[in-house]
Amino acid sequence: QINEAEVAEFSVPTYACQRRTTLENHNAVLTDALSLLAEHAELSDEDGRGVAFRRAAAVLKALPKPVTSVKQLRGLPCLGDHSLRIIKDILENRESSEVQSTKQSERFKALKVLTGIFGVGAKTADRWIRDGINNLQQLQDSGQTLNRAQQAGLQHYDHLSQPVTKQEADAIGEIVEEAVASVLPGARITLIGGFRRGKLTGHDVDFLITHPEEGREVGLMPKVVSWLESKGFLLYQKTTRNSYLESKDGPARPASNMDRFERCFSIFKLPEEEKPAAKHPETLTGNVEQSLPLTSSHVSAEGEALKRWRAVRVDLVVSPISQFAFALLGWTGSKLFERELRRWAGHEKAMSLSSHALYDNKQVETHFVQTPSVKKKRVSKKTKTCSSMMT
Template identity: 65%
Template sequence: MVPLKRRKVVSTSSATDTDIKATKYPDTVIFILERKMGASRRTFLTRLGRNKGFQVAEQFSEAVTHVVAENNSGDEVQAWLETQTVGRTTSNTVHLLSISWYTESMATGKPESIQEKHKLKVSHTPTPVTPVVSAKSYACQRRTPLKHHNLFLTEPLELLAENAELGENEGRSVAFRRAAAILKTLPRAVKRMEDLQGLPCLGEHSLRVIKEILEYGSSQEVESTRHSEQFQAMKALTGIFGVGVKTADRWFREGLRCPADVTKSEQRLNSSQQAGLLHHEDLSQRVSRAEADAIGQIVERAVQEVLPGAQITLIGGFRRGKETGHDVDFLITHPEEGKEEGLMPKVVQWLEAQDLLLYQKTTMNSYLESKEGPARPAHNMDRFERCFSIFKLERSVLGEAHSSAQATEGEPGGGEGRAPGSEPLPQRRPAGWKAVRVDLVVSPFSQFGFALLGWTGSKLFERELRRWAGREKNMSLSSHALYDNSKSPAVPVSQDICWVTLSLPERPSHVKKRASGTTRENA
């Protein structure tokens, strides 16, 4: 057997103070900035300089006299230098030089005299003082806009959160999402680590990722995760409607990597997974606001045919003001308590008679306030009557505006879309309609405020709201009720309190609403 070759490990931290002193040019101490250069090139240039007798410091210190950078402006290097000298003074004049000075010095074997062409130009305008930004600890206490200034930081953190979810590491996932959520609230883009001083919800791991992105433009951990086979496969497999993390993990261990692999395999699929594969091409596309509005009109008509006077509200991401989503959710109730009982089967029957459902699964209401009280399941899922369905949306109902409203931006997908490397599935439908995920939820009117709050989202916002209610107010909040735990037994609180906790975006005229205000979004 041929022995495996051991990979040669190059140490970049072997230079000691003794090594630096024992050089040809003791008055010239060079630091090579890795930012925008990369670790391997910096290592090569460092070794080259030391072999020629130059002092090339591994870490920046007060002894450094020359900072060499590549593909960086003078202002960028000056900003970096200020972060290294915060809280300390240095008597040295540090020269900020381009890589050309270093390569010329290597060619001659001695430090070249510094000319204008070697200097990095720095604008001598004073650096604006960034005001200290404070933020509340709970996401539900902060106003978070849909569009923010730190997408270059939140996207990598949310990718790591998603990877943790796929690995069933809930704690790590929540930590990354909380860090991303706090960055979304900031009034300006983060440029230095000092901009984050005093902010809550930023753990060591998240700060490490942020610092790497600010210094080098990307994070090695994020990029390796993004391109890993397991992450891409798990994302593609869980993108199939009806497939959870455990099933996707089992399929991955069996060698499946994408929906096309599942189609070719002999896996035993339940009815929802069969429907998910059959309509995967459609379900992996984002749903536009125009499509959500068209489905809302269909649901409105179906509900009014079965129960006149019922109220239908668009919920989920569209209610928060998003222009696209991976599905469409509606909350249904009736002002007369009890009228909503038995409504869902009738609505489903009407939709099926109109040939509008490709798949549906209905669950009954199992919430009993008299027995359950403030207790709720560990996963915080509600117990309402609901229908998980796939609608057959005729493209003709959208009119001419449909083509321009098609959502093509962002990552599509059963939540997140077709993963890189997955093959498109064979088309199994006429071009005249599109399959769309739709969830219908029926709530008693007495629980409508809590249901509306719970189903508006986002997931992190709801989690933080329940955490805040429990820790700060000694209350138990669910999508069914709010209880005062300070009283024994716990006493239910009026649902009117829910209306003041939500800010609502504008919605189509056919959707009934109880309040209005500004848009908010979390994670």
């Protein structure tokens, strides 16, 4: 019999948002394995399993040193039987057969390549795989109809599958800053997403834009986009407008975790500094632009100056200043941290958190009205802006 006190080596709070978050991961081998299974579950429409693996990985990431035995994990939260089995396998046999077979499965490889195309989600990839499409070449040969996003995603696949560096994110930040300052002096931009958490690379660059005067941000995005387009910085863009106040279920209760800010999904054409033979790693599947170097170039009519550039995914979000704190919090991530923060707010504090506001559920309840036919929750005007409730 093992003495519990002896083996309870680590203490980790239940919710990921209650843990000190660090970029230093002492258990990368284990968390990579669990993250791979999470990714596989997410791509297979098994979100529940996906979250379970993500939570288990997050617990291991929070540990101050490498785990050497499953006994050390006794009493830790979020480690289900399945995750523990994987961990045990790796600790005892150096690898997990389930992880290995998942990684090597043709279906997983195909899902990864196809969903790696900007604009392609798990459902579309699954449909294509059922039609016998497993890679980019087969997709191109198939004559499948692609939407505008997917066409751009396929065209710039090689660039977009390379991680974006902090240096590139900063260079894009300067361009966005200039765009925003030109169309609305006084407007502010903030780097959000993974780079705000201190990550050194990311799959895209995210920016939050606001103006210190409420309302001045209205109509800003189309102007920023026009400016960027006029200077040739955009290879693709799609803007979705702000639908927060017009949503039918009221501003307090977004139907999904997706926020309703005005947002621009784009692919930037980032000019690269001219330096001799910038070396990039080989691409994994690079079927489309195989003959092209990673950095594309234009030769002018005179055949001089090579203008090198690279495609980068950039997300722009505009928030009114009254919701800025919530937008900043909601867009800093990670996705699991945000999910856990909302869960903690709801379960432990009886509050509803979104990227727009924080509501005290008890106070909101008092404003609910009940219509005769259906029980419909409505929020009175009084509770619409609740920045003051943020404690």
